[in-house]
Amino acid sequence: MPRVFSGIQPTGDPHIGNYFGAMRNYVRLGEEYGKNSIYCVVDLHAITNPAAYDPKTLAQRTFEMAVANFAAGLDPEKVVFFVQSQVPEHQELSWVFTALTPVGELERMTQYKDKAEQLESIPAGLLMYPVLMAADILLYKADTVPVGEDQTQHIELTRALARKFNHAYGETFPEPKAVYARDALRIPGVDGQGKMSKSKGESSTIGILEPLDSIWQKLRVAPTDPARVRRSDPGDPDKCLIGDYHKLFSDLPTIETVYEGCRTAGIGCVDCKKMLMQGITRELTPLQERAEGLRANPDWVRDALATGARQAREIARPVMEEVREKAGFLKL
Numbered sequence: 001m002p003r004v005f006s007g008i009q010p011t012g013d014p015h016i017g018n019y020f021g022a023m024r025n026y027v028r029l030g031e032e033y034g035k036n037s038i039y040c041v042v043d044l045h046a047i048t049n050p051a052a053y054d055p056k057t058l059a060q061r062t063f064e065m066a067v068a069n070f071a072a073g074l075d076p077e078k079v080v081f082f083v084q085s086q087v088p089e090h091q092e093l094s095w096v097f098t099a100l101t102p103v104g105e106l107e108r109m110t111q112y113k114d115k116a117e118q119l120e121s122i123p124a125g126l127l128m129y130p131v132l133m134a135a136d137i138l139l140y141k142a143d144t145v146p147v148g149e150d151q152t153q154h155i156e157l158t159r160a161l162a163r164k165f166n167h168a169y170g171e172t173f174p175e176p177k178a179v180y181a182r183d184a185l186r187i188p189g190v191d192g193q194g195k196m197s198k199s200k201g202e203s204s205t206i207g208i209l210e211p212l213d214s215i216w217q218k219l220r221v222a223p224t225d226p227a228r229v230r231r232s233d234p235g236d237p238d239k240c241l242i243g244d245y246h247k248l249f250s251d252l253p254t255i256e257t258v259y260e261g262c263r264t265a266g267i268g269c270v271d272c273k274k275m276l277m278q279g280i281t282r283e284l285t286p287l288q289e290r291a292e293g294l295r296a297n298p299d300w301v302r303d304a305l306a307t308g309a310r311q312a313r314e315i316a317r318p319v320m321e322e323v324r325e326k327a328g329f330l331k332l
């Protein structure tokens, strides 16, 4: 049975790109692979970038990310879901891999270069980020990793480290493969400035836990097909981010109405956005209500995460024992 692993950044309020690209995928894979689907909120990764790390909010954002995933349908009875810092074996394996990784390879990582460029002093942890990610995956001997396209280089390094360890110490780890969520790669930001991304700020994103009023305010002013200067000008929904969002949130008859109406100037952009808002409301209202229920019951959330961490350690401990023995550490 394949084993799936994915790490989730503790960004607090995930946006619809995260939801369609990752979170719904986790739920689906959980139905298929059960306890062989392992997901963790990667708080140890969060501290590697001083530009985005705030110790005052990390715990809250970690908790909120757990709430969001549970609200989106992740069932802790079916999958293993936990917080990375609760399973210390991640750090232990990361150190073993650190000893196998050439610094030059890490310095060539595109994400590292992008982040390092913005910093005056670069913490070593930022450089080591992909090594910790390799440890996250291989600690569970996972072979399937649902990720965004921007993680391709990191998965390649993970594969290289698995090969390197196996070559040096004997066959131990599988070479995991990345599985991409194609829809997620094309979700545009609501400001019309390229892909939806948290790093571009709130104006780019639609949060899945964001109040519906606030979402509407963003949609209201969102750019549309520039060909529709006047209400009577026909447009092309394939050149409009609202058209893209309809494909995610609206049912087929609505999509047909919008496409036809846009191309014939039969509907105005405000009507089109209102129809989209109906779909968003239908999708996000039950999710937001579940999130409210979970926030009102924080002990349930904490217990579920503690159980997940115990289950993760049951898998991680024997793997680390195997690694220690193969790497030649003294056994007492």
Ligand code: SF4
Pocket: 224, 225, 228, 235, 236, 237, 240, 241, 242, 243, 258, 261, 262, 267, 268, 269, 270, 272, 273
């Ligand atoms: S009618 Fe809808 S899809 Fe067409 S340009 Fe306006 S907002 Fe975009």
